[in-house]
Amino acid sequence: MRIFRIFIIAMVLLVLVVVVGGIVGINFMRDYGTKQFFATMKPPAATVSTTIVKPSSWTPGVEAIGTANAVRGVELTVETTGIVKDILFHANQKVAANGVLLQLDDAVERADLEATKAQAALDQTSLARAIELQRRGVGSDVTLDTARATASASASQVNKLQAVLDQKQLTAPFAGTVGIPKIDLGQYLAPGTSVVTLQDLDTMRVDFSIPEQDLPLLKIGQTVKLGIGGSDMPYAGTIRGINPKIDPSSRLVTVRAEVDNTEGKLTPGQFVQVRVVLPQENNVLALPQTALTSSLYGDFIFVVHPAKVAEAAPAAKPDEKLPAPSADKSVADAAKPAADPAKPAADATKPASDAAAAKPADQASADPAKPADAKPALVLSQVFVKPGRRNEGMVEILQGLAPGDEVVTAGQNRLFNGMSVAVDNTIDPTKSANKQATEQ
Known part of the structure; x- marks a missing residue:
């Protein structure tokens, strides 16, 4: 009876050890798999807008x-x-x-003007009488000079009061x-x-x-x-x-x-x-100002280019020796029956173009994971440039760019060198949102 109890206890302990070990192992494998998954997982491609650099006219x-x-x-x-x-x-x-x-209010000035005009008219009459008496030879020169001076003074006083009235x-x-x-x-x-x-x-x-x-x-x-x-x-x-x-x-x-x-x-x-x-200038490399980013280290842009070939699976070199066939393969090849001499005549009737046409189809079906129209992956390169003049939302690039480069114009937030991106040029950052909505 004592041996039976010891056996039962040992079996229970063994089961506990197996269960605990299984739980620990499962957790360990789960954590290890999670770490491996996130370590090998590539971040999703960021969506950006781009433009192609080309020489254009520039109006400074x-x-x-x-x-x-x-x-x-x-x-x-x-x-x-x-x-x-x-x-x-x-x-x-x-x-x-x-x-x-x-x-x-000019009532006083108008009254003064009327009185002065009346006096000026009287003085003018006196002047005319003095001139007539002088012509007849009964008037003196002094009387005539006095009458002329009085008439002139009265006319000047009228002009003065008229000026005061105009004010x-x-x-x-x-x-x-x-x-x-x-x-x-x-x-x-x-x-x-x-x-x-x-x-x-x-x-x-x-x-x-x-x-x-x-x-x-x-x-x-x-x-x-x-x-x-x-x-x-x-x-x-x-x-x-x-x-x-x-x-x-x-x-x-x-x-x-x-x-x-x-x-x-x-x-x-x-x-x-x-x-x-x-005056207008030609052959100037210019970009939207949204493409240029300024930092303490200088001004830079992001250039989009296809991923390098080295990042894909390497292909076999022409001079690389192929591995020798295995013994099982040799036996299988030896077991194949000889070619039927009657078939070459029938196969010879097929045109060579059929074989050539069938070859791309075979190559396409060799890798079903890649679609035939798949675009190459795009990555970023951070390029430091020397900006120049600015005009109407555009900036001149003096150094660091070449015609034909594809430059990111929008979506530069949190980009880094070598990052994968996807291009979406449905929105032009150089135009206002209202203008783009009107064009659509």
């Missing part, structure tokens, strides 16, 4: 920031004191040259658009009080500054493109003036351009982007 330019102003614009003020009697304009009204905008009116010095009135009816105005702004919006001038090293590239009459925001520059003008002096503190040169603004889209005081167009 000098870019700057400017401020738009009306070619003629003033703040209208009154010249004399008075109370506002009538406001003859409203905000954003287009007025003609010499049009009356404001009328001050009670505010007129537009040129045709343009007025702003918001700054005065009210009945308000007392002192000389120099600002009433309203007057701007001629048909033509705008843009003042901007460029570095002194770009001064030799500019000349009077060059075309200038302007934009309010973004990459579009829909407005065009010409350079009208270049300051002959360089600012010694900033090393900048002030340039003035004039732009037609008949549509009224530009506003005085507005911030604008300016680009002076220079």
Whole structure:
């Protein structure tokens, strides 16, 4: 009985050892298989957009920031004191040259003018009488000179009072658009009080500054493109003036351009982007600016190229010796019956093209895992380049690229050298999303 118990205990222990060992072994094999799977697993190919590098025409330019102003614009003020009697304009009204905008109270000045005109008429009559008496020989020269001086003084006084009366009116010095009135009816105005702004919006001038090293590239009459925001520059003008002096503190040169603004889209005081167009150049390698990445080590791009042949399964060399057939294979070959002499005549009737056509099919069926139209794998190469000028979302590449290279233009996040990629050019990063949606 004691031996039987010992035997039972030993069997139980053996079963436990086997179960525990099996569990440990299974876990070990599972962990080892998982590690091997992730160690040999290739990361999925990243999707990128690309473009082919090719020589193209390049229109260089000098870019700057400017401020738009009306070619003629003033703040209208009154010249004399008075109370506002009538406001003859409203905000954003287009007025003609010499049009009356404001009328001050001029009752006193008009009364003085009428009295002075009456006195001037009397003095003129006295002058005529003195001239007639002098002609008859009964008048003296002194009387005639006095009458002539009095008449001249009266006429001058009339002109003076008329000028004072005209100052009670505010007129537009040129045709343009007025702003918001700054005065009210009945308000007392002192000389120099600002009433309203007057701007001629048909033509705008843009003042901007460029570095002194770009001064030799500019000349009077060059075309200038302007934009309010973004990459579009829909407005065009010409350079009208270049300051002959360089600012010694900033090393900048002030340039003035004039732009037609008949549509009224530009506003005085507005911030604008300016680009002076220079002569066109040919055979320039340029890329979208999205393709260029800047880092502490320099500027670089990613070039896409097919994976090297060495990464695929190596093929047998022509001079490589084939292994000798095994004994079983030799016996099997010896057991094959001899060729039937009657068959060659029938096989000879088959054209050689059938055999040639059958050969590619046999080769294609030899590897069913690879489809016939499978594209070669694509990998990345990180290339450091030397960028140059920039223009309308494009950047010039001076060194590091060659025509025909396929460069990544979008999707550079988390890319690295030698990484597998897939190309998807359905989205062009050089165009805005709204523009692409419209084209589709």
